[in-house]
Amino acid sequence: MEDSHPARIRAADADRERVATAVQTAGSEGRLTLDEVEERLTHVYAARFTDELTALTADLPRPAPPRPGFPLTAAMLRRHPALRVHAAVVVAVAVLLIVRWAVLGAGFFWPAFPLFWLTVSFFVHARVRSARDRLGPAVPY
Template structure:
């Protein structure tokens, strides 16, 4: 049977920083008083083992994992040039279709159909990129 002292795992700096962030967040949310935050942070930075860190946040709620948001955002367009290019092509084709419709004087607004499918292709592209990013895969585009 293993001795409890030999089964303990040493805490890394990253572990301490993660717990310190949790304690500071709880303090900013009003779950802990300023004195409790200071006391717990002192214990966090003096902790040598991970079980000591676990005890400091046992009474705090676990953070809710972030839900995936809308995949087509301004930040995504800045990060991924292929997505920006796709958007530019969609807009250009839509403008050409609308101008052609206006010039020909057709009564029925037929550009709605190609514009719908162009928008679907753009959202699928953004969704696939977002899913790959969440999965941790390298996203070259």
């Protein structure tokens, strides 16, 4: 005998909490009345399957996807040795330029211009790596 209904997936506590948070957020934004929030939360915690949970938030707007944060993190530096090398080169060149400026006794701090572009190049490199990480697995190059 063939089952005409697709297999239903049981809801986990984490699924219920995620939907309950969405319902509470909708209530705090004024999208749902207090009675609607209470009624939906009752159904959320009584739900046994994920399709029951989906129906409880079908008329609510979807949250905006999270924006990427600052591209440079310690995890990214560990994951991409090329960024560590780039950072080391920027620091080494910065030290050399500042030492040269100090030894020559120039009044105007001219190393600010090359240091600015070195720093910009490093952050652009980090942003490109971050975008590539979001698109798929890192390809060594």
